[in-house]
Amino acid sequence: MDISLLEQGNIIFEKGLNLSKEEIAQYLDAVGDHSSVYLEEAKIPPLAILAQAMSEAMTEITLPPGSVHTSQEIELEGSVSLGTVVGCICTISSNVVRNGARFLILEFQGVVDNCLLFKAKTTLVVTEVL
Numbered sequence: 001m002d003i004s005l006l007e008q009g010n011i012i013f014e015k016g017l018n019l020s021k022e023e024i025a026q027y028l029d030a031v032g033d034h035s036s037v038y039l040e041e042a043k044i045p046p047l048a049i050l051a052q053a054m055s056e057a058m059t060e061i062t063l064p065p066g067s068v069h070t071s072q073e074i075e076l077e078g079s080v081s082l083g084t085v086v087g088c089i090c091t092i093s094s095n096v097v098r099n100g101a102r103f104l105i106l107e108f109q110g111v112v113d114n115c116l117l118f119k120a121k122t123t124l125v126v127t128e129v130l
Contacts, residue, residue, distance in 0.1 A: 001061050003095070003104060003126060012060050012090040012106065017052050019044050021082060027051060042082040049086050050074060050120055053108050057090045057122075061104075067126045074120040080112055087111045093121060102126040 006012075019027070024038060027048040038045050080086060093105040104124045110117040 003061060003063070003102065006061075006092045006095045006104070008092055008094060010092045012057050012092065014089040015056065015087075016085040017049060017056070017088050017110075018083070018085045019048055019052060023052075024048060024082070044080050044082060044084065044086075046076045046079060046118060047074070049080075049088070049110055050108060050118060053088045053090060053110065053120075054106075054122060056088070057106055057108075060090075063124065063126060067124055069122065070125050071123040072120065073122075074118060076118050077116050078112075080117060084112055086117055097128060100128050102128055 021039065021042075024044060027045060028034070028038060031047075033045070037043075088108060088110050091107050093107040095102065095104050097103075102125070104126060106122045106124070108118070108120040108122070110119075
């Protein structure tokens with residue numbers, strides 16, 4: 001996907017995400033969360049869903065070497081149980097070039113049963129190759 005052609009409102013992906021118990025355990029290990037509350041209560045860590053959504057976006061958008069993730073915003077509205085499919089959409093919020101660097105802002109939304117679970121924005125800085 002040519003990043004320079006992405007415009008505000010373009011959809012990067014739209015799909016249902018569902019994390020297994022094993023994927024949740026791997027996520028908790030990766031972030032150093034050694035509490036057992038999520039696995040004992042069969043809940044999905046909200047940031048694990050966002051991490052999966054970001055992974056899906058990076059599968060669709062190929063970033064050049066030197067790209068930097070500069071900021072992350074997230075608003076959480078609730079939690080979901082293991083086995084819940086979260087409808088996720090990722091869109092382009094902004095895509096501008098300033099002083100030889102591209103600022104790409106991705107917007108994410110997660111929905112369950114027509115109710116907003118989370119919304120998030122990720123800012124990426126991509127060095128433009130001239």
